[in-house]
Amino acid sequence: xxxxxxxxxxxxxxxxxxxxxxxxxxxxxxxxxxxxxxxxxxxxxxxxxxxxxxxxxxxxxxxxxxxxxxxxxxxxxxxxxxxxxxxxxxxxxxxxxxxxxxxxxxxxxxxxxxxxxxxxxxxxxxxxxxxxxxxxxxxxxxxxxxxxxxxxxxxxxxxxxxxxxxxxxxxxxxxxxxxxxxxxxxxxxxxxxxxxxxxxxxxxxxxxxxxxxxxxxxxxxxxxxxxx
Amino acid sequence: xxxxxxxxxxxxxxxxxxxxxxxxxxxxxxxxxxxxxxxxxxxxxxxxxxxxxxxxxxxxxxxxxxxxxxxxxxxxxxxxxxxxxxxxxxxxxxxxxxxxxxxxxxxxxxxxxxxxxxxxxxxx
Numbered sequence: 253x254x255x256x257x258x259x260x261x262x263x264x265x266x267x268x269x270x271x272x273x274x275x276x277x278x279x280x281x282x283x284x285x286x287x288x289x290x291x292x293x294x295x296x297x298x299x300x301x302x303x304x305x306x307x308x309x310x311x312x313x314x315x316x317x318x319x320x321x322x323x324x325x326x327x328x329x330x331x332x333x334x335x336x337x338x339x340x341x342x343x344x345x346x347x348x349x350x351x352x353x354x355x356x357x358x359x360x361x362x363x364x365x366x367x368x369x370x371x372x373x374x375x376x377x378x379x380x381x382x383x384x385x386x387x388x389x390x391x392x393x394x395x396x397x398x399x400x401x402x403x404x405x406x407x408x409x410x411x412x413x414x415x416x417x418x419x420x421x422x423x424x425x426x427x428x429x430x431x432x433x434x435x436x437x438x439x440x441x442x443x444x445x446x447x448x449x450x451x452x453x454x455x456x457x458x459x460x461x462x463x464x465x466x467x468x469x470x471x472x473x474x475x476x477x478x479x480x
Numbered sequence: 481x482x483x484x485x486x487x488x489x490x491x492x493x494x495x496x497x498x499x500x501x502x503x504x505x506x507x508x509x510x511x512x513x514x515x516x517x518x519x520x521x522x523x524x525x526x527x528x529x530x531x532x533x534x535x536x537x538x539x540x541x542x543x544x545x546x547x548x549x550x551x552x553x554x555x556x557x558x559x560x561x562x563x564x565x566x567x568x569x570x571x572x573x574x575x576x577x578x579x580x581x582x583x584x585x586x587x588x589x590x591x592x593x594x595x596x597x598x599x600x601x602x603x604x
Contacts, residue, residue: 347514355548368548368584375512375550437592440558451551458588 257385317377335361337397342408354395366402366480369459370395373404373476376451381408386470402480404461407473415467418474421449422465431458484530484539493508495546497523503536504578508545511553520556528563532571539573543590544580554589561593564600576602 293417303427322469336357340346358367374393385408394405410418433453439448452474455461461476484505489497495509505527513519531539541557564575577593579586594601 289498342513348512351512365584371548372585377548378554379514382559433588434595437558437589438596440555441596450554454585454588456550457583458584 257306269446273469278339284359303386307416331399332396333398334394334396336393338393340393342382342389342391343387344382347375347382348379350378350393354393357395360464362402362480366478369461369476369478370402370404372459373455373478377404377406377474377476380451380474381406381464384414385410385472389471390394397480400479401448401477404478405473407471409470410472415470416471418465418472419467421452422474425456433457481535482526482530483485483534484527484536487494487523487526487530490519492519498541499527501533503538504540504542506542506545509593510517511556512548512550514552516553516556517559518552521559522557524560525563528560532567534557534601535571537573538576540578542578543586544583545577546579546582549585549589554585557589557593561597561601565597572600575600575601578604 278478290335335378336354338350340350349400355367357373358370361367362370374395378391378393385391387409389409392407394403394407396403396405421432432449436450436453452463455476456463459476459478460476464477466473466475484503485499485501487499489499492513494513495511496508498506498508500506501601502570511520525541561575564573567573569603577586584589588604590601594603
């Protein structure tokens with residue numbers, strides 16, 4: 253029997269210091285967080301407002317862990333550390349504050365190129381999860397690092413047709429990211445609906461990140477990895 | 481006739497837009513809103529209409545200070561390119577993107593746009 257935990261707060265955010273590299277100062281991170289959340293306060297529609305989120309960040313409050321059914325942890329090595337993990341109900345109000353927070357965090361944590369990649373991957377993977385995923389369960393975001401790599405990982409529920417499409421597209425991207433990027437740009441020029449593939453193509457081609465898709469039941473996890 | 485320099489850019493939190501006479505539209509900052517089309521598409525459409533009405537043969541789109549855009553924002557530039565392509569020869573103008581080669585999205589996206597619309601797009 254699986255116990256499902258649904259956090260009471262709309263956002264549950266954990267940030268963890270890494271022992272392998274000195275992180276941003278508490279003051280700088282708080283300022284970045286405050287600026288990011290202040291800017292997006294008006295866009296938040298949840299009943300519980302900024303104060304709860306700030307308490308979560310300041311206290312480093314740990315949300316009780318989710319069942320492993322919902323996120324597949326990466327292969328653990330001694331130097332692999334989860335820096336940030338966020339679980340939230342799937343919704344568009346999540347995207348801008350998270351991208352702003354992660355971008356600010358990444359700029360303080362990594363060199364500029366890596367921070368740029370992390371920001372791009374965060375946006376595109378979360379945007380896809382919200383746009384094309386199912387709202388039946390939370391979206392789970394992880395930013396993690398090892399000695400050599402940085403991972404952006406997003407998990408969400410999805411319908412079977414979407415899962416199959418995602419697997420097929422990930423395979424195409426791994427084979428020829430530049431070609432897929434050009435194809436998606438060409439299709440965008442011809443008009444039509446916004447395309448999820450353009451975002452994934454940007455992650456692979458523009459950000460030069462490796463993409464991995466894993467599926468467990470109706471839960472899909474997309475991981476974008478770059479070197480530090 | 482409304483001219484390009486008469487247009488008032490939208491006032492947005494993360495991106496600053498300025499119109500510099502006689503033919504430059506300059507973007508600075510980032511475009512990361514969930515639906516940038518809602519904020520920017522009407523303005524870009526007015527820019528396009530003003531350029532056509534004035535008979536300008538080229539518009540400089542300075543994105544060198546635009547450090548990050550999401551894929552939804554890329555679509556705006558794609559749309560602008562499409563509007564320009566669809567103009568008849570007499571009123572079609574060039575979109576000259578002024579870029580910063582150190583910014584990754586500009587290298588990849590603008591070169592892709594140029595490949596797809598070589599008669600309309602140039603990249604400086």
